[in-house]
Amino acid sequence: MQLYENRPKRHLSEQGIAEFVSEFGERFTQNMALREQHGTDESPYPVCPPDAVVFASSTDDVVRAVQLCQRWQVPLIPFGIGSSMEGHILPIEGGVTLDLSRMNQIIAVNAEDATVTVQAGVLRQQLNEEIRHTGLFFPIDPGANASLGGMASTRASGTNAVRYGTMRENVVSLKVVTAEGKVIRTSSRARKSSAGYDLTRLYVGSEGTLGIIVEVTLRVYPVPEAISAAVCNFATLQDAVSSVIDIMQMGIPVARVEFMDDRAVRAVNRHSQLNLRETPLLLFEFHGSTAAVAEHAQQAQEITQSHGGMDFEWAEKAEERSRLWTARHKAYFAGLQMRPGARSVSTDVCVPISRLADCVMQTVTDLEGMPFPFKIVGHVGDGNFHVQMLLDEQSENEWALSEEVNHRLVRRAIQMDGTCTGEHGIGIHKMEFLKEEHGEDALDVMRRIKHALDPANILNPGKIVSWD
Amino acid sequence: MQLYENRPKRHLSEQGIAEFVSEFGERFTQNMALREQHGTDESPYPVCPPDAVVFASSTDDVVRAVQLCQRWQVPLIPFGIGSSMEGHILPIEGGVTLDLSRMNQIIAVNAEDATVTVQAGVLRQQLNEEIRHTGLFFPIDPGANASLGGMASTRASGTNAVRYGTMRENVVSLKVVTAEGKVIRTSSRARKSSAGYDLTRLYVGSEGTLGIIVEVTLRVYPVPEAISAAVCNFATLQDAVSSVIDIMQMGIPVARVEFMDDRAVRAVNRHSQLNLRETPLLLFEFHGSTAAVAEHAQQAQEITQSHGGMDFEWAEKAEERSRLWTARHKAYFAGLQMRPGARSVSTDVCVPISRLADCVMQTVTDLEGMPFPFKIVGHVGDGNFHVQMLLDEQSENEWALSEEVNHRLVRRAIQMDGTCTGEHGIGIHKMEFLKEEHGEDALDVMRRIKHALDPANILNPGKIVSWD
Numbered sequence: 001m002q003l004y005e006n007r008p009k010r011h012l013s014e015q016g017i018a019e020f021v022s023e024f025g026e027r028f029t030q031n032m033a034l035r036e037q038h039g040t041d042e043s044p045y046p047v048c049p050p051d052a053v054v055f056a057s058s059t060d061d062v063v064r065a066v067q068l069c070q071r072w073q074v075p076l077i078p079f080g081i082g083s084s085m086e087g088h089i090l091p092i093e094g095g096v097t098l099d100l101s102r103m104n105q106i107i108a109v110n111a112e113d114a115t116v117t118v119q120a121g122v123l124r125q126q127l128n129e130e131i132r133h134t135g136l137f138f139p140i141d142p143g144a145n146a147s148l149g150g151m152a153s154t155r156a157s158g159t160n161a162v163r164y165g166t167m168r169e170n171v172v173s174l175k176v177v178t179a180e181g182k183v184i185r186t187s188s189r190a191r192k193s194s195a196g197y198d199l200t201r202l203y204v205g206s207e208g209t210l211g212i213i214v215e216v217t218l219r220v221y222p223v224p225e226a227i228s229a230a231v232c233n234f235a236t237l238q239d240a241v242s243s244v245i246d247i248m249q250m251g252i253p254v255a256r257v258e259f260m261d262d263r264a265v266r267a268v269n270r271h272s273q274l275n276l277r278e279t280p281l282l283l284f285e286f287h288g289s290t291a292a293v294a295e296h297a298q299q300a301q302e303i304t305q306s307h308g309g310m311d312f313e314w315a316e317k318a319e320e321r322s323r324l325w326t327a328r329h330k331a332y333f334a335g336l337q338m339r340p341g342a343r344s345v346s347t348d349v350c351v352p353i354s355r356l357a358d359c360v361m362q363t364v365t366d367l368e369g370m371p372f373p374f375k376i377v378g379h380v381g382d383g384n385f386h387v388q389m390l391l392d393e394q395s396e397n398e399w400a401l402s403e404e405v406n407h408r409l410v411r412r413a414i415q416m417d418g419t420c421t422g423e424h425g426i427g428i429h430k431m432e433f434l435k436e437e438h439g440e441d442a443l444d445v446m447r448r449i450k451h452a453l454d455p456a457n458i459l460n461p462g463k464i465v466s467w468d
Numbered sequence: 469m470q471l472y473e474n475r476p477k478r479h480l481s482e483q484g485i486a487e488f489v490s491e492f493g494e495r496f497t498q499n500m501a502l503r504e505q506h507g508t509d510e511s512p513y514p515v516c517p518p519d520a521v522v523f524a525s526s527t528d529d530v531v532r533a534v535q536l537c538q539r540w541q542v543p544l545i546p547f548g549i550g551s552s553m554e555g556h557i558l559p560i561e562g563g564v565t566l567d568l569s570r571m572n573q574i575i576a577v578n579a580e581d582a583t584v585t586v587q588a589g590v591l592r593q594q595l596n597e598e599i600r601h602t603g604l605f606f607p608i609d610p611g612a613n614a615s616l617g618g619m620a621s622t623r624a625s626g627t628n629a630v631r632y633g634t635m636r637e638n639v640v641s642l643k644v645v646t647a648e649g650k651v652i653r654t655s656s657r658a659r660k661s662s663a664g665y666d667l668t669r670l671y672v673g674s675e676g677t678l679g680i681i682v683e684v685t686l687r688v689y690p691v692p693e694a695i696s697a698a699v700c701n702f703a704t705l706q707d708a709v710s711s712v713i714d715i716m717q718m719g720i721p722v723a724r725v726e727f728m729d730d731r732a733v734r735a736v737n738r739h740s741q742l743n744l745r746e747t748p749l750l751l752f753e754f755h756g757s758t759a760a761v762a763e764h765a766q767q768a769q770e771i772t773q774s775h776g777g778m779d780f781e782w783a784e785k786a787e788e789r790s791r792l793w794t795a796r797h798k799a800y801f802a803g804l805q806m807r808p809g810a811r812s813v814s815t816d817v818c819v820p821i822s823r824l825a826d827c828v829m830q831t832v833t834d835l836e837g838m839p840f841p842f843k844i845v846g847h848v849g850d851g852n853f854h855v856q857m858l859l860d861e862q863s864e865n866e867w868a869l870s871e872e873v874n875h876r877l878v879r880r881a882i883q884m885d886g887t888c889t890g891e892h893g894i895g896i897h898k899m900e901f902l903k904e905e906h907g908e909d910a911l912d913v914m915r916r917i918k919h920a921l922d923p924a925n926i927l928n929p930g931k932i933v934s935w936d
Contacts, residue, residue: 112713112822113851135717155662166660168669169637182909190818191850192634193887194623194673196894196902196932197914201636201669205662222719245580249603251690251756253721288719289767292760299757350658354580382659383581419661426664434664441650445921446665452920453913464664 007462009094012051016072020054020096023064027055038079038097042144043087043429044345044399050077050091055099059175059183059214065098066181066212066458075461078208080121080147084154085346086427088207093461100149103214106130115172115189117217120149127218136220139164142423143329149213154425155205159328162381163255163287164221166423171204175215179454189217202449207425208460210453224287227255228297229321232284232309233277237261239307240282241357244380246303248353252296254381256285258328261364263375264335271334272327277311282380283328285321331377335388338373342390343399347406349413350384350422359416360385363409370405372398384422411436426464434464475930477562480519484540488522488564491532495523506547506565510612511555511897512813512867518545518559523567527643527651527682533566534649534680534926543929546676548589548615552622553814554895556675561929568617571682574598583640583657585685588617595686604688607632610891611797617681622893623673627796630849631723631755632689634891639672643683647922657685670917675893676928678921692755695723696765697789700752700777701745705729707775708750709825712848714771716821720764722849724753726796729832731843732803739802740795745779750848751796753789799845803856806841810858811867815874817881818852818890827884828853831877838873840866852890879904894932902932 012020020028029035035049051074056062069076075095082089091097103119106127110116111134118127125145127138139160142151150156152174157166164170173187176199186199203211234240237259244257260268265278284300286293301312315321327334336344351359360376367374367387378385387409391398410420410433420426420433435443446465450457457467480488488496497503503517519542524530537544543563550557559565571587574595578584579602586595593613595606610619610626618624620642625634632638641655644667654667671679702708705727712725728736733746752768754761769780783789795802804812819827828844835842835855846853855877859866878888878901888894888901903911914933918925925935 110820110822111717113820114716115820155660155666157660161660165637168660168666169633178909178913182912184907184910184913186910188882188887188905189820189885190852190881190887190890191821192623192625192629192636192818192852192890194816194889194891194893195887195898195905196673196911197678197917198623198636198666198669198673199910199913201666202917205664205666210665222717224719248582249579249690251692253756288721288760289763291763292756295757295759348662350660352578352581352583352657353659354578384658384660413658414656417657419656419658419663421662422658422660423662425662430663437656437663439652441646442652442654442667443664444650445646445652445667448920449665449670449917452916 007092010074011094012072012074012096016068016074017052019068020052023068024054027057029053038082038099039090041082041084041087041089043085043427044343045087045090048090048092050097051094053097053099055102057102059177062098062177062212062214063181063183065096066177066179069096069458070181070456073456076458077460078212080150081123083144083146084150084427085424086429088154088425088427088463090428092428098212100147107215109134110189111136113189114220115217116220117215118148119215120147120213122148124148124151131220135223137223138218138220140167140170143332148216148218152204152213152216153207157423159256159258159379161379162257163253167204168201170219171200171216172219173217174200174203174213176203176211176213178211179456179459207427207463209450209463210459212459226288226290226293227321228286228293229315229324230284230297230301230312231276231281231324232304232312233279233281234310235279235308237280237360238357239309240280241353241380243282243304243307243309245353247300248381250299250303252299253288254284254300255287257381258283259378259380259385260331261376264331264377267334267338267375268327268331271337272330274327283324332388335375335390338375339390341393343393345389345391345402347387347409348421348424349409349418350382351413351416351418353383355416355418356380356383359412359418362412363387366405366408370401372402382422383418428463431464431466475560478542479562480540480542480564484536484542485520487536488520491536492522495525497521506550506567507558509550509552509555509557511553511895512811513555513558516558516560518565519562521565521567523570525570527645530566530645530680530682531649531651533564534645534647537564537926538649538924541924544926545928546680548618549591551612551614552618552895553892554897556622556893556895556931558896560896566680568615575683577602578657579604581657582688583685584688585683586616587683588615588681590616592616592619599688603691605691606686606688608635608638611800616684616686620672620681620684621675625891627724627726627847629847630725631721635672636669638687639668639684640687641685642668642671642681644671644679644681646679647924647927673893675895675931677918677931678927680927694756694758694761695789696754696761697783697792698752698765698769698780699744699749699792700772700780701747701749702778703747703776705748705828706825707777708748709821709848711750711772711775711777713821715768716849718767718771720767721756722752722768723755725849726751727846727848727853728799729844732799732845735802735806735843736795736799739805740798742795751792800856803843803858806843807858809861811861813857813859813870815855815877816889816892817877817886818850819881819884819886821851823884823886824848824851827880827886830880831855834873834876838869840870850890851886896931899932899934
């Protein structure tokens with residue numbers, strides 16, 4: 001684990017504290033329980049509490065918090081719900097955490113344009129509940145019930161990305177507070193634009209290092225007339241991946257296609273009381289009109305059969321579908337039961353699909369020599385997969401071995417023209433990997449952008465790209 | 469017309485010329501015909517020749533040209549085929565034009581991953597011809613047979629964008645030469661990534677002002693099993709737009725849906741010897757499996773009928789489809805015949821589709837008082853439309869009136885939460901409109917990025933955002 005205890009810190013002074021208190025009253029706190037909560041995410045790093053937490057209720061609050069941090073030259077770390085995976089929200093250089101969870105209003109639903117505008121603290125599931133009556137839904141589903149500001153900040157995706165894209169494709173516009181405390185809007189609500197630099201896509205995935213996202217306008221989609229799911233087992237991973245390649249080359253619009261290895265299937269069977277055949281399998285979902293869904297599923301079935309697929313099982317009823325997909329969504333928790341009390345670490349590479357089977361198989365070979373259990377799930381249509389490693393919390397050796405596995409995996413993915421992170425982001429954990437992936441010259445471009453937009457290095461410092 | 473004759477110029481010195489000659493030999497030219505050709509695009513601006521033209525054959529050539537321009541502190545303007553619409557490639561501050569048309573190799577076709585990698589000078593039609601045997605195609609079609617580097621630089625789109633997206637969604641990765649002459653790759657070939665700032669999307673649409681795009685990796689798509697087209701007339705524009713809104717809200721995946729006003733239909737009938745009913749009409753195309761296409765077209769027809777749509781005419785055969793779509797593609801030339809010898813000027817706003825009918829109708833009211841003819845076509849699924857105005861080449865008054873119409877149109881679009889350019893870009897013509905759309909604070913963010921990545925203001929200066 002990278003150590004951040006020794007980093008130079010910029011702590012809030014007594015006078016700075018007094019000004020925050022005067023500005024925010026009880027919405028500014030130095031309570032240790034709250035500080036610790038805001039110094040914890042889903043990464044394996046130890047807790048790293050900020051000096052204080054401020055709860056923003058409005059864009060004006062965010063502006064004032066930025067101005068105070070500029071005035072006192074301390075870091076400001078935006079915080080949604082703390083579900084990031086790579087240490088994104090840890091205040092490793094000290095400073096104030098800006099909690100956006102109270103900015104949780106849905107501002108506008110424009111059904112004719114299929115857009116919604118929400119405050120950054122709105123949660124994914126809340127959004128879908130609040131727009132259900134319109135017949136629209138927001139498809140991006142990273143697993144966690146994350147905040148939409150956080151999802152934009154990490155360029156999140158998940159199981160629906162093969163059909164609907166990621167946050168990159170589904171954020172229409174952002175309202176952002178800059179490091180100077182200016183409020184900008186990155187784009188209009190037009191579906192497309194050639195109007196200047198793409199500030200929307202620049203802030204999406206910038207992990208709070210270039211500005212604070214306070215509002216997000218998103219594309220939403222009509223709830224499909226019909227949905228069907230299917231599960232199909234294969235003798236080998238290669239057969240499963242070849243099926244997906246053929247399905248995509250046929251242009252069959254699959255909405256989701258998830259891979260589980262035999263270990264993941266075993267874990268899910270136990271956790272969710274299922275009796276799936278314990279071989280590599282694919283879990284499909286099709287969205288569309290009744291006739292189109294039936295046709296596409298039939299075509300997909302024929303392709304899987306040509307690759308030795310077994311037991312193509314249909315689940316057209318909502319409850320059967322839900323049972324299957326709930327099991328998939330609980331795969332993480334099912335994995336935890338493989339070694340109760342263990343620390344779970346997830347990898348996150350993404351490669352061109354033509355290299356996916358190779359990449360997974362080489363990784364399995366590497367992992368089979370390790371002293372800890374693991375399982376693999378993947379968003380196979382995108383070439384993205386996760387190894388969940390279950391580590392003995394007390395074992396420095398297991399931690400070190402898992403980091404070496406991860407590093408070899410990332411190198412393997414980069415050599416296959418893939419990326420060190422498909423959807424989790426860089427945070428502090430993958431900064432070295434980012435350098436390996438992009439090279440120093442591209443990193444220099446990123447660093448210049450950071451210097452240009454946040455010259456005092458106030459906004460979530462020490463993440464994505466080093467200052468020097 | 470904005471004047472650029474009075475701008476401060478940075479011209480290449482005799483010694484600079486000697487170094488270019490020594491480096492590039494005959495691929496460096498000061499021939500006036502070539503200079504004039506490279507000082508002309510599809511904008512209405514007068515010719516603005518560069519000091520010289522250099523023809524690059526390789527990335528190394530581009531690096532050397534950048535280094536020489538840095539050394540002699542003169543502008544470098546990348547040039548694909550000169551089809552830009554807003555003065556993007558005019559060397560308004562002097563300097564050297566970098567012609568990339570000889571970099572026209574297709575570098576890789578990765579059929580399993582549905583990606584292709586091409587040099588920046590490859591033309592759109594060339595790409596589709598060269599990959600036809602793979603069963604894949606590249607859908608983005610801005611009308612002109614533009615270069616793919618140029619299309620990336622202007623974030624181009626066109627008639628297929630409603631289904632396949634724009635260059636924003638379809639550029640996977642770029643190879644870029646920076647202002648320092650470093651060669652970077654903006655991304656891997658993975659379908660998605662959360663690895664740092666989205667440099668790909670930053671360079672897409674940056675119009676050559678942040679770096680020189682030398683290679684483009686693109687998403688390609690399986691040629692659909694079935695394609696059908698249909699044309700449908702309406703009594704009013706509002707009925708046509710309401711039909712499209714309902715079709716999209718139903719989730720019917722229309723591949724293209726184009727609007728023509730009665731003037732455009734008249735012009736197209738004359739030019740292409742068609743006998744379309746001369747009312748507002750929609751031209752549809754559906755892509756997919758045979759059954760899905762039939763189903764979607766049937767559903768679309770029912771929706772149009774509920775809005776008074778007439779004569780829903782099918783064109784399932786390739787030649788009938790081709791006849792209709794060729795007519796659409798020739799609408800620009802058909803428009804020129806409305807006033808032979810006239811200068812054609814096209815507007816390019818894009819608004820949320822809920823405001824499209826209003827925006828077009830208010831614009832028609834404005835235009836009806838003008839002394840010049842016009843017609844309107846639109847990528848209605850995206851909310852993007854173009855007014856083609858046919859101006860007397862000699863009349864300063866008509867030019868001034870048309871600029872006022874355009875300005876009012878842009879303001880109208882911005883007030884409707886739209887953009888000053890859906891697909892043509894900013895160039896020099898829309899810099900003031902960009903400011904109205906984004907505001908000074910967002911423009912300041914863009915300007916900081918320009919300053920950070922091109923501190924000597926070498927790369928296509930004076931475009932998108934002013935230096936100061």
